[in-house]
Amino acid sequence: MNNEKLRVVVSGTTWMGSGLGSIESALYKLLTEANDEIILVAYAVSTATPLLFQQLEAALQRGIRIRCLINRFQLQPQGVQHRFRDMLQCFPHLLQIFSFVPLNEEADLHAKTIIVDRYHALVGSANLSLRGLMDNHELGVVITGVGAAEIARAVDLLLVSSYTSSVYA
Numbered sequence: 483m484n485n486e487k488l489r490v491v492v493s494g495t496t497w498m499g500s501g502l503g504s505i506e507s508a509l510y511k512l513l514t515e516a517n518d519e520i521i522l523v524a525y526a527v528s529t530a531t532p533l534l535f536q537q538l539e540a541a542l543q544r545g546i547r548i549r550c551l552i553n554r555f556q557l558q559p560q561g562v563q564h565r566f567r568d569m570l571q572c573f574p575h576l577l578q579i580f581s582f583v584p585l586n587e588e589a590d591l592h593a594k595t596i597i598v599d600r601y602h603a604l605v606g607s608a609n610l611s612l613r614g615l616m617d618n619h620e621l622g623v624v625i626t627g628v629g630a631a632e633i634a635r636a637v638d639l640l641l642v643s644s645y646t647s648s649v650y651a
Contacts, residue, residue, distance in 0.1 A: 486627040493608055494619030505608050505622045506615040512598045512624070513537040521597040521637055522550045525590065528611035529561035535569075542573040551640060553591040555581030555649050570651035579649040580641060591640070594622075595633060603630035 491508045498504070510533065513520065520541055527534075538548060550566065552558060566579050582591040594614075595605045606622020608614035625633070640646060 486629060487625070489624040491604070491606070491622045491624055492620065493615055494617070496619060503624075505604070505606060505620060508604050508622070508624050509534075509596060509615070510537055512596055512602055512604055513541055515602075516541055516544075516546045516598045518546065518599050519597075520546055520548045521595075521634060522548065522610075523552075523591070523593045523595045523637055523640075524550070524610050525553045525592045525594055526609040526611060526614075527552060527558055527562045528609070528613075529559060529565065530612035531610055531615060534610055535565050539569060542569065542576050545576065547576050549578045549580070549641065551580045551582055551591065551637060551646065553582050555579065566649070567651045570649070574651065580646045581649050582640065582646050584645045595637070597630055597634045597637065600631045600634045602626050603633045605633065
């Protein structure tokens, strides 16, 4: 029996009300239902998404391990860096933050995904910003099953690459 499941999710006013789920709702549902681990991979994060930080903090308070791999962490907005570093100070045993900085200045980590318990993954085009989650017309898929574990394995490879370094509080 195949447990694989895919669901399309969207953002943007043209798609809202079309019967497709929203990226934002899917993201927050995954974060609140995590039992063991959350892996977040982001190109860009914005402080205009306070609910994201609230959900991450709530997961940490529940004892959920979180690993965040963020493109060029030191170039993210100062407010984002401060929020993550504050969480690191409060939850150093549960939270790990990594910065992805390739040697080539033209290359970036452009992936946007949330993986929960290596069984659910949200993969899409939306940055973790107000525009990405609400205003822009973005597409994503929620994957349940073995595909999510394969995505987690791919991220694991990035986490140990020479382009990735730990961020400290």
